Amino acid sequence: MKGRVITKIKGFYYVQVEETTYECRLRGILKKKNNKDNCVTGDLVEFGEDGFITKVYPRQNIIHRPLVSNIDYLVIQFSALDPKFDIGRFNILLLNAFYYKIKPVAVINKIELLDEEGLKELKGQLDFLKGLDIEVFYISTYENIGVEKVKDYIKDKITAFGGPSGAGKSSLLNMLQEEKVLEIGETSRKHSRGKHTTKGTTLLPMENGGWVIDTPGFSSIELPPIKTVDELAGLFTEFNEYRNCKYSNCIHINEPECGIKNELNHGISQSRYDFYLWCYKFYSEERWNKY
Ligand SMILES: Nc1nc2c(ncn2[C@@H]2O[C@H](COP(=O)(O)OP(=O)(O)OP(=O)(O)O)[C@@H](O)[C@H]2O)c(=O)[nH]1
Numbered sequence: 001m002k003g004r005v006i007t008k009i010k011g012f013y014y015v016q017v018e019e020t021t022y023e024c025r026l027r028g029i030l031k032k033k034n035n036k037d038n039c040v041t042g043d044l045v046e047f048g049e050d051g052f053i054t055k056v057y058p059r060q061n062i063i064h065r066p067l068v069s070n071i072d073y074l075v076i077q078f079s080a081l082d083p084k085f086d087i088g089r090f091n092i093l094l095l096n097a098f099y100y101k102i103k104p105v106a107v108i109n110k111i112e113l114l115d116e117e118g119l120k121e122l123k124g125q126l127d128f129l130k131g132l133d134i135e136v137f138y139i140s141t142y143e144n145i146g147v148e149k150v151k152d153y154i155k156d157k158i159t160a161f162g163g164p165s166g167a168g169k170s171s172l173l174n175m176l177q178e179e180k181v182l183e184i185g186e187t188s189r190k191h192s193r194g195k196h197t198t199k200g201t202t203l204l205p206m207e208n209g210g211w212v213i214d215t216p217g218f219s220s221i222e223l224p225p226i227k228t229v230d231e232l233a234g235l236f237t238e239f240n241e242y243r244n245c246k247y248s249n250c251i252h253i254n255e256p257e258c259g260i261k262n263e264l265n266h267g268i269s270q271s272r273y274d275f276y277l278w279c280y281k282f283y284s285e286e287r288w289n290k291y
């Protein structure tokens with residue numbers, strides 16, 4: 001049978017096939033010593049009637065904190081106020097999403113705290129997301145505004161969360177996941193779900209299909225291990241269209257006739273370009289010269 005690993009508890013893998021969860025183990029041949037990546041939460045696997053997993057399907061992506069694979073969306077969640085929205089930190093999360101090949105979705109919570117003027121200003125700051133084909137949801141978990149729309153959008157997918165402390169990630173997670181506790185087969189009861197069992201990352205099912213990852217993973221301050229300036233520029237996907245620079249090795253900083261700089265305030269937003277410069281400075285000073 002083919003199913004999805006939704007959690008790992010003490011060496012057992014819980015594999016969901018439609019409405020049922022099976023307790024499985026990994027075939028020895030699939031185990032590599034000291035390798036936690038053999039089979040992880042999120043993996044699509046093949047298993048037999050004996051409960052042994054015989055195959056782990058190729059992954060679309062994997063992250064290690066929390067350890068989980070095949071993530072479809074990263075919800076980048078901030079609050080409008082308290083704590084105040086921070087475009088710099090927002091861009092850092094966006095960079096992570098592109099680096100780990102996870103489609104980003106922006107969620108701004110606590111909008112009931114903003115007046116009309118404030119909301120307009122915030123929308124202006126996030127206007128560049130249209131050009132990146134990224135959806136933005138303005139929500140309030142307190143007043144249940146916009147939560148259903150988020151739910152619809154991430155239906156049938158695996159969704160991770162990131163954002164600063166206090167943005168309301170736990171509040172949103174609680175509203176997205178299905179109320180009923182997962183049904184786990186008899187045999188597993190002795191191993192599972194006690195308060196003190198060590199448990200891996202868990203996919204929490206949503207009512208209409210799909211899962212949310214139980215632990216918010218990405219922080220708004222960590223920068224991904226980008227190795228070169230080309231790799232960095234490649235993660236600004238809005239640059240792609242305008243890369244008709246005079247010099248083929250242009251890094252879009254001081255060179256003349258740069259296709260990116262020519263597009264400033266047209267195809268390329270100033271705030272994104274400023275963030276690119278900020279990253280370039282950070283990586284070249286703090287990372288790239290320290291081999
Ligand atoms: N005003 C307002 N407050 C909210 C809303 N949603 C959540 N909060 C409050 O914001 C605070 C932080 O919410 P959490 O859900 O714990 O935030 P979090 O992002 O999980 O925070 P960490 O666990 O620190 O990462 C709590 O006091 C919530 O009650 C909202 O829509 N409006």
Ligand SMILES: [Zn+2]
Nearest residue numbers: 245250252258
């Ligand atoms: Zn250029």
